[in-house]
Amino acid sequence: MKIFHTKTYEGIDSLQVAHVDPPGPLASGQVRVAMRAASVNYRDFMALSGQLRSPEGSLIACSDGTGEVVEVAEDVAGVKVGDAVAITYNAGWLGGPWRDTTSMMTRCCPLQGVMQEEMVVHHSEVVHLPTHLSFEEGATLPCAGVTAWHALCGPAPLIPGMSVLLQGGGGVSTLALQFAKLFGARVIAISSSDDRCQRLKQLGADEVINYREVPEWNQSVRELTDGKGVDLAIDIGGADTIDRSIASTRIGGRVAPVGLISGWPNTVSSLFASSVDITPIRVGSRDDFEMMNRAIALHQVKPVIDSQYSFEELPQALRHLESGKHFGKIVISF
Structure with missing residues (x-):
């Protein structure tokens, strides 16, 4: 499968496409997601330049992604093959107030990012998308959407x-x-x-x-x-x-x-x-994500998308974000 990663943490110019083996068999509680879309954030610049706590070796880019569930472990309930889901940003923050331990499992530093054609994650790390949203629209939500929601009504x-x-x-x-x-x-x-x-x-x-x-x-x-x-x-x-x-x-x-x-x-x-x-905002929890999605579904909210790029055009998407000329979110379609 294809991934977009950096080995040298020298910013956008260090990004490259690589071909790697897909994730192996599922463990207990896990689901396999075929990724369909991603979006870019200013945080990605910090991750790609080594300013955040990076995983050892290379880093797969970007923290926000959506996809389709293609396999579930036998003990998983509530998620099924064919579901459209978003990958949560704070993998360790399920609900309640933020604690220092919850920040240790954030997508794209220290966890790997979403610019990969397939991901295997624990079922608690996926949230169902509102049915009226496309994968690209859903990809605007894990960081920007949850941050906006939590900033408005979390504290x-x-x-x-x-x-x-x-x-x-x-x-x-x-x-x-x-x-x-x-x-x-x-x-x-x-x-x-x-x-x-x-x-x-x-x-x-x-x-x-x-x-x-x-x-x-x-x-x-x-x-x-x-x-x-x-x-x-x-x-x-x-x-x-x-x-x-x-x-x-x-x-x-x-x-x-x-x-x-x-x-x-x-x-x-x-x-x-x-x-x-x-009240500094650290994105938000899975509970925040689900509450936000209920409001989005009830009111049929459509996130504002500025522009859309292909998987291979990730560097161009990041440069557009860097220019500050965007209005709304910049998304990547796989």
């Missing part, structure tokens, strides 16, 4: 009428926008151009701010909320945006740091003065 309930601040038009932000509107929240979004702002409005944002025209966008957020600030800010940018996200949030509100596009934040000078809760 605390999102109540109708609450205000949420989102950043940009990437996968987490577009999915968080779609989910926030399901909860009846007011969404304020910032983005880099009038065109992208308009697309966010079309997707459901109540107010949008072009942050290139309004560099001090936190002041605009305050004005839009009668000087109080939003109830929840989901921070994607990292070092360059976290202070403004905190400044945009009301006293007693919450900031959910999600992304590290501009790097790790330094000590946040406004943290103690702001009186907001900081």
